[in-house]
Amino acid sequence: MAPGLIHLLESHHSDSWGWALACCQWQHHQAEEALQEAYLRVLDGRARFRGAASERTWFFGVIKLVALEQARKASRQRWRLFEFTAANEAISEPDADLETVASDQAHQQLRQALCQLPERQRDVLHLVFYTELSIEEAAGVLHISLGSARTHYQRGKARLASLLEIENE
Amino acid sequence: MSEDHDHSTQSQLDTRLRQRFGALRESEALSAPAFRHPVLDKTALASGSKRDQRSAFGLPRLAAAAAIVGLGVFLVIDTPQEDPAAVYAGIMQHQQMQTDWLLSVSDTVLPAQQPVPTLYDIDAAIDANQDFE
Numbered sequence: 366m367a368p369g370l371i372h373l374l375e376s377h378h379s380d381s382w383g384w385a386l387a388c389c390q391w392q393h394h395q396a397e398e399a400l401q402e403a404y405l406r407v408l409d410g411r412a413r414f415r416g417a418a419s420e421r422t423w424f425f426g427v428i429k430l431v432a433l434e435q436a437r438k439a440s441r442q443r444w445r446l447f448e449f450t451a452a453n454e455a456i457s458e459p460d461a462d463l464e465t466v467a468s469d470q471a472h473q474q475l476r477q478a479l480c481q482l483p484e485r486q487r488d489v490l491h492l493v494f495y496t497e498l499s500i501e502e503a504a505g506v507l508h509i510s511l512g513s514a515r516t517h518y519q520r521g522k523a524r525l526a527s528l529l530e531i532e533n534e
Numbered sequence: 535m536s537e538d539h540d541h542s543t544q545s546q547l548d549t550r551l552r553q554r555f556g557a558l559r560e561s562e563a564l565s566a567p568a569f570r571h572p573v574l575d576k577t578a579l580a581s582g583s584k585r586d587q588r589s590a591f592g593l594p595r596l597a598a599a600a601a602i603v604g605l606g607v608f609l610v611i612d613t614p615q616e617d618p619a620a621v622y623a624g625i626m627q628h629q630q631m632q633t634d635w636l637l638s639v640s641d642t643v644l645p646a647q648q649p650v651p652t653l654y655d656i657d658a659a660i661d662a663n664q665d666f667e
Contacts, residue, residue: 375569382566383559397567472558494555526547529554 374404377421380496384425387491388432391476395439399432406431418505422498425506429488478528486521489514 374381381400389395403424406412412427414420479487485507492503504514 378569379563379566380559383562386562393565400567401570469557469561471554472561475554475558490551491555494551495559522547522551525551 370407373420374407374424377424380421381424381428383495384491385428385432387479387487387495388429389435390480395432395435399428399435402435403428403431418502422502422505425492425496425498426508429506474529478525481528482521482524483517485509485513485517486524489517490521490525493518 381403382396385396385400385403386393389399403412406427407414407424414423417423418426479491482490488507489500489503492498492506493500498506500514500518501511503518504511507514509517
């Protein structure tokens with residue numbers, strides 16, 4: 366196992382955590398699992414860096430992929446539970462953990478506004494404004510074209526500004 | 535002029551969003567779990583995916599399976615061989631006992647003793663008929 370790889374993961378740990386939170390819609394426990402699974406995949410060779418982008422961009426892509434897989438699995442489990450009970454009282458709300466994570470009202474407003482955006486717009490905005498990637502790098506993380514990323518960026522920004530202004534009034 | 539205004543508005547918006555996202559980033563960085571070595575840290579494995587949990591439970595399962603197989607082998611070896619004649623005699627005796635039990639009737643279920651009805655004497659009837667003729 367390359368010590369350089371461990372060092373790389375550790376140096377981006379804070380940003381990776383923020384990105385995992387965004388991918389899991391700020392559900393703390395799921396974000397933690399997604400991040401650990403992404404680390405494991407990188408270290409045991411299931412996820413390999415092929416040099417197409419920067420290592421940081423590539424690792425964010427791995428986190429996104431793991432989070433998507435977890436969300437699909439959770440969705441299937443919820444559906445089985447729904448079929449079994451014929452009611453969805455037992456299904457937890459997607460942002461049930463939001464309250465526990467949000468310590469500041471402004472941050473909570475921003476998270477809630479982001480959760481109202483379509484997933485692509487939310488992801489692009491988070492990668493650009495939070496992680497400070499370029500739009501091109503964000504497109505690489507999400508495996509979409511640059512044109513598509515720009516469109517999501519512009520629309521998402523306008524919508525987010527609108528949501529935040531509405532909430533601030 | 536209008537383009538400059540739009541550009542300025544966009545720039546202001548970008549700045550505001552960057553500030554808000556930056557504050558969020560700082561806040562979330564404080565809540566980040568400590569970086570744990572994902573492979574060497576067993577606690578990370580224990581809280582990890584199902585696959586990892588399965589591997590963590592693999593050894594106890596293997597030990598339990600080996601114990602069950604061992605017990606089975608011990609019982610097979612340890613069981614004494616019975617004499618076939620004795621087994622046959624036992625089975626037959628058991629059957630006989632069952633049969634006897636089925637045939638046995640207690641006093642309480644015996645039918646009540648009834649007087650035997652008068653028998654019709656056919657020879658006497660024939661003789662009587664001849665006398666009549």
